[in-house]
Amino acid sequence: MENTLAHLKRGEIALITDVSSIHIPLKLLEMGCLPGNTVQLVQVAPFQDPMYLNINGSHLAIRKETAMHILIEKVSHG
Amino acid sequence: MGKQINVALIGNPNTGKTSVFNALTGLNQKVGNYPGITVEKKEGVCKLSRGLKAHIIDLPGTYSLNASSLDESVVIELLLNKNDKDFPDVAVVVSDVENLKRNLLIFTQIKDLEIPTLLVINMADRMAYKGISLNIPNLEEQLNTKIALVSTRKKQGIDELKQLIEGYKDLSTQPCLDTSEIDKDYFSSLHKAFPNQLLYKLWLVITQDVNFGKTDRNEIDAVANFKTKNKADLKRLQQKETIKRYQFINNALKKGHTIDTSKAKDLRSKLDRVLTHKIWGYAIFFFILLLMFQAIYDWSGIPMDFIDETFASLSEWTKNQLPSGAFTDLLAEGIIPGLGGIVIFIPQIAFLFLFISVLEESGYMSRVVFLMDRVMRRFGLSGKSVVPLISGTACAIPAVMATRNIESWKERLITILVTPFTTCSARLPVYLIIISLVIPEGHFLGLGYQALTLMLLYLLGFGAAVGSAYILNKILKIRSKSFFVVEMPNYKLPLFKNVALTVVEKTKSFVFGAGKIILAISIILWFLASYGPGDDFNNAEEIITTKYASQNLSEDELQQHVASFKLENSFIGITGRAIEPMISPLGYDWKIGIAIVSSFAAREVFVGTLATIYSVGSDDEATIKNRMAAEINPILGGPLFNFASGISLLLFYAFAMQCMSTLAIVKKETNSWKWPVMQLVIMSSFAYIVALMAFQFLK
Structure with missing residues (x-):
């Protein structure tokens, strides 16, 4: 499983392909974390956790355990 | 008397909603609590024209109507209850021009409740900077509403907003989304069961975890011919709903909202590269902490001394001016020093909230939360617990109040419970005098033993806080959704008006809230110390x-x-002697007992009480010190304050819950006596056991 958001590297941009809605807080979906939107990893804290993301223009931080439930397809190096 | 309409300000956090509120109401506002809970309720009055007034409520910031915290559920509870006296005639949704898409989500939700809704697009001054252009007439048509383009920083657009509020009757109440499209079968059977109810409202009631007026909820459960779905299915529908809402928003913005990224400047990523850096980020955070301590300890010392002296001379003056008698004594020795004991904390609290509100307004606090979350999580705390734990070194009272933005109730409760372990400034006078009595003046590796002891006591406080958080996390069985989503807002220069209002508001809330209790305790103490059988x-x-x-x-x-x-x-003296058998195993005599009893009101009373007991007229510490050094232990002989009893006393003060005001604020924040009583019993018995072991081991 290399295609989750938890595996994105700093600066990389990806397309969200699917989210496991049971494991993801609704709040995160409402902030734009939905299939079809782009996501960029802006910064990570030590141990890659939490992760500071730019999802569809929204800047937010989530824990790695949450990022594991978001499937992505890498697009490019930012 | 003119007519008054209700206006609700609603919007995402970090959209400058409170700035809009401040611009509309000025000083015409008051902050209270929603009944029964500790969520702040901000309301104010704004004059429109022709005798029409607007009663404005600044509702807690929320990303959507699907509530995930106590603050957020306040919003939906109000909007679902037409009988609430605050139910809005018009809802004003505040959005930030840079995050318009996300901010519009809640706009579409409120519009679907068929409440007249208008839109504020705030921070218009940043449009050119970010290369954004808006076609307002087009957006108004697409969103079927009226839009006010506002810049609170430049003081633009507020009059236009007032005009729009005044014309609220012309606003369309056409919903954005046809709720039944989310799932046709499900919603048609829901409609059959409740033909007279708004579908979206029913949907909200079904999907929320919080209870909205029991009737609504029970009604739905009671109807046998309607089968609701399980949680996972409901959530899938909520996801579908969110996607549909974003489709609507994307369509609506297609023509009226364009961004020319080539013109956009990006200060955020430059600052973030440094401020959230794996090394620099922590170094800068550490530096800011140092600055904060400096302000709280040193800079507030001057006004605090001034307040102290003013109250002392006021007390003296009262004694001299009024005829002597019980009333004058109560005034001069009970009430005035009691009031002084409240007022003296004002500089520290004001400084603390000045720092905290500047850090919050500027957007830096979210970065700290980001940096610290991983470390704090190991102990059952959240990145958001850092702020209260830092504040606790000044005073636990504002620190406990600062836990409010922690979403998870469990993490918030643990933070509240462990915060009083951090070494607050009231412990300092006690530590200083005992250290100077029992710790020798030698040096170790260039550091004085006395300074090292003080540092160890601070570390001990933090260690106790974090360690007990770890234990509480294991034993507290509280089911609380633990998720962590932090918005990382743009960096902004704080608005002076917002910072000033926050500082004034928090200070006032301390003086009138906790102040009443401090005053009552000091009056009781005075009676107990001034009368005897x-x-x-x-x-x-x-x-x-x-x-x-x-x-x-x-x-x-x-x-x-x-x-x-x-x-x-006196009564208090008799109490001291009554508890002597209990405290003599710890190495104390009845006089220290009295000081401990009286310092359950506030720790700093310890030195003052000993001063009175040892018949020293003044609070001059050198004199008390000499007296204390000369005291003889009545049972064991030898100096009363020796190494063993000194260490035992230091440990007792490090762990014991001796602060009525903290207990009062914990009661207020947790809305239950259970938690403050638990704090009092557990912390104090732990302190007793540790002090007992220390004395018995060292004597």
Whole structure:
């Protein structure tokens, strides 16, 4: 499983392909974390956790355990 | 009397909603609590025209109507209850021009409740900077509403907003989304069961975890021919709904909202590269902490000394001016020092909230939360617990209040419970005098033993906080959704008006909230120390005069002996002697016992109480120190304050819950006596056991 958001590297941009809605807080979906939107990893804290993301223009931080439930397809190096 | 309409300000956090509120109401606002809970309720009045007034409520910031915290559920509870006296005639949704898409989500939700809704697009001054252009007439048509383009920073657009509020009757209440499209079968059977209810409202009631007026909820459960779905299915539908809402928003913005990224400047990523850096980020955070301590300890010392002296002379003046008697004594020795004990904390609290509100307004606090989350999580805390734990080194009271933005109730409760372990400034005078008595002056690796001891005590406080958080996390069985989503807002220069209002508001809330309790305790203490049962207390002057008749004492010295004898036989003195058997295994005598009992009101009372007991007229620490050094242990002989009893006392003060005001604020924040009582019992018994072991081991 290399295609989750938890595996994105700093600066990389990806397309969200699917989210496991049971494991993801609704709040995160409402902030734009939905299939079809782009996501960029802006910064990570030590141990890659939490992760500071730019999802569809929204800047937010989530824990790695949450990022594991978001499937992505890498697009490019930012 | 003109007519008054209700206006609700709603919007995402970090959209400058409160700035809009401040611009509309100015100083015409008050902050209270929603009944039964500790969520702040901000309301104010704004004059429109022709005698029409707007009663404005600044609702807690929320990303959507699907509530995930206590603050957020306030919003939906109000919007679903047409009978609430605050139910809005018009909802004003505040959005940030840079995050318009996300901010519009809640706009579409409120519009679907068929409440007249208008839109504020705030921070318009940043449009050119970010290369954004808006076609307002087009957006108004697409979103079927009226839009006010506002910049609170540049003071633009507020009058236009007032005009729009005034014309609220012309706003369309056409919904954005046809709720039944989310799932046709499900919603048509829901409609059959409740033909007279708004579908979206029913949907909200079904999907929320919080209880909205029991009738609604039970009604739905009671109807047998309607089968609701399980949680996972409901959530899938909520996801579908969110996607549909974003489709609507994307469509609506297609023509009226364009961004020319080539013109956009990006200060955020430059600052973030440094401020959230794996090394620099922590170094800068550490530096800011140092600056904060400096302000709280050193800079607030000057006004605090001034307040202290003012109240002391006020008390003296009262004694001299009023005819002597019980009332004057109560005023001069009970009430005025009691008031002083409240007022003296104002500089520290004001400084603390100045820092915290600047850090919050600027957007830096979210970065700290980001940096610290991983570390704090190991102990059952959240990245958001850092702020209260830092504040706790000044005073636990504002620190407990600062836990409010932690979403998870469990993490918030643990933070509240462990915060009083951090070494607050009231412990400092106690530590200083005992360290100077029992710790030798030598050096170790260039560091003084005394300074090292003080540092160890601070570390011990943090260690106790974090360690007990770890234990509480294991034993507290609280089901609380633990998720962590933090918005990382743009960096902004804080608005002076917002910072000033926050500082004034928090300080006022401390003075009138916790202040009442401090005052009551100091009056009780005064009574207990000034009255006593039996002949010894009432005839103190005669007894002492006879006893020292042969020694030719001066009037002052004689008075000191009288005061000391009276205290010994007062209610509080009798209490001290009653608890002596309990505290002598810890190495204390009854006098320290009295000081401990009285410092359950506030720790700093310890030094003052000992000063009175040892008949020292002034609070001068050197004099008390000499007296204390000369005291003899009544049972074991030898100096009362030796290494063993000193360490035992230091440990007792490090762990014991001796602060009525903190207990009062914990009661207020947790809305239950259970938690403050638990804090009092557990912390104090732990302190007793540790102090007992230390003394028995070291003596």
